Amino acid sequence: xxxxxxxxxxxxxxxxxxxxxxxxxxxxxxxxxxxxxxxxxxxxxxxxxxxxxxxxxxxxxxxxxxxxxxxxxxxxxxxxxxxxxxxxxxxxxxxxxxxxxxxxxxxxxx
Amino acid sequence: xxxxxxxxxxxxxxxxxxxxxxxxxxxxxxxxxxxxxxxxxxxxxxxxxxxxxxxxxxxxxxxxxxxxxxxxxxxxxxxxxxxxxxxxxxxxxxxxxxxxxxxxxxxxxxxxxxxxxxxxxxxx
Numbered sequence: 001x002x003x004x005x006x007x008x009x010x011x012x013x014x015x016x017x018x019x020x021x022x023x024x025x026x027x028x029x030x031x032x033x034x035x036x037x038x039x040x041x042x043x044x045x046x047x048x049x050x051x052x053x054x055x056x057x058x059x060x061x062x063x064x065x066x067x068x069x070x071x072x073x074x075x076x077x078x079x080x081x082x083x084x085x086x087x088x089x090x091x092x093x094x095x096x097x098x099x100x101x102x103x104x105x106x107x108x109x110x
Numbered sequence: 111x112x113x114x115x116x117x118x119x120x121x122x123x124x125x126x127x128x129x130x131x132x133x134x135x136x137x138x139x140x141x142x143x144x145x146x147x148x149x150x151x152x153x154x155x156x157x158x159x160x161x162x163x164x165x166x167x168x169x170x171x172x173x174x175x176x177x178x179x180x181x182x183x184x185x186x187x188x189x190x191x192x193x194x195x196x197x198x199x200x201x202x203x204x205x206x207x208x209x210x211x212x213x214x215x216x217x218x219x220x221x222x223x224x225x226x227x228x229x230x231x232x233x234x
Contacts, residue, residue: 002156033218037157044208044224045157056222088157092217098172099147099159099212099219 003028004089004102011108012079020074020105022089028100032092034072036065039086039104048087049074081109112136114209114225122232128196132209132225133189139165140187145212148183148194149221150205158205162212163192170216176202199232206230 005023012018022034034052037045047056049065052072064075072089089102117131130148139146147162147170161171163183171181177196185192196203206227213220 033220035220037221044227045221046224047220047222050213050220050222051218090157090159090219090221092219094217096173097170098174099162099170101157101159104156 002103003093003096003100004091006087006089006102006105008103009106009108011110013110014079014081016079017075017077018079018107019076020087020089020107022072022074022102024070024072024091024100026070027095028070028091028093029067029072030070031094034065034067034089034091036063036072036074037088037090038083039088041085045088076107079107079109083107084109112211112223114211114223116207116209116225116228118228119230122199122230123234124200124232125198126232128194128199128203128230128232130194130207130209130228130230131191132193133191135190138187139185139190139192141165143214145170145214145216146185146192147210147212149208149210150203151208151227152202152205160194160196160207162216164216201232204230204232 036049039045052067053065086104093100113135145162148160182195208227209225211223
């Protein structure tokens with residue numbers, strides 16, 4: 001069982017918006033920064049969001065991150081077929097002294 | 111351009127020791143103010159952090175029962191490499207192993223560079 005909880009899957013039509021939730025507790029999301037990763041089939045994960053809501057250079061503003069309390073959210077607007085991938089949230093857990101990830105969410109473009 | 115490349119140990123038998131090396135190019139581990147580490151992904155499953163190391167040798171390891179006390183990570187700044195050692199492997203250690211750069215602060219993971227990953231299979 002993952003320390004962080006994500007929905008197994010979300011889906012939407014091209015051009016629509018999806019949101020992916022990541023739920024944790026005070027020892028992880030509640031008091032630490034959250035990052036998000038996209039993993040296309042057969043490839044290594046790629047950093048999408050860091051420090052809750054910052055995008056690395058080259059990541060389009062269709063991707064956004066937010067955090068409230070012990071939950072974080074990744075938003076993807078203007079959904080494209082190329083966005084079909086698994087998405088993971090990650091953070092530091094102060095009680096475990098460990099990097100922890102969510103179980104991953106598969107995004108399907110209908 | 112920063113690049114990370116894992117070695118390819120391939121197939122291991124249960125109880126053997128897994129040794130992986132990550133070769134970093136495009137940046138110096140010695141002068142880099144970053145943590146470097148290992149993350150694995152069992153087939154069809156999610157990501158699991160194994161551990162991180164700073165160029166000084168300071169380390170953090172996953173305390174989970176599946177890894178605790180079996181893992182060690184070391185760094186060789188002269189070769190610009192860092193390594194993973196996992197003893198007494200079982201089939202549960204079968205996974206794709208990624209080396210990665212985890213950012214400037216251990217408690218603020220920002221995993222911005224990843225190796226391509228190497229599949230390690232444990233089978234008798």
